[in-house]
């Protein structure tokens with residue numbers, strides 16, 4: 199996950215095309231929520247995930263989810 203923002207408590211809604219994505223987990227990326235390799239030299243590794251068809255996704259930004267990188271509603275939001 200990107201740098202967790204528990205106070206935010208809302209997912210990041212994006213429509214993604216099919217492909218492989220890397221969710222930033224260090225919070226240093228200049229292209230959040232995606233990795234730009236800024237984690238190099240640190241302990242964090244990006245979270246790889248696949249999108250098979252164009253779809254709207256809700257990426258967790260709070261760090262409470264049990265279904266990373268996706269929001270599972272642990273923040274109080276109800277993903278459709």
Ligand code: FES
Nearest residue numbers: 258259260269273
């Ligand atoms: S934003 Fe983290 S569970 Fe919803």
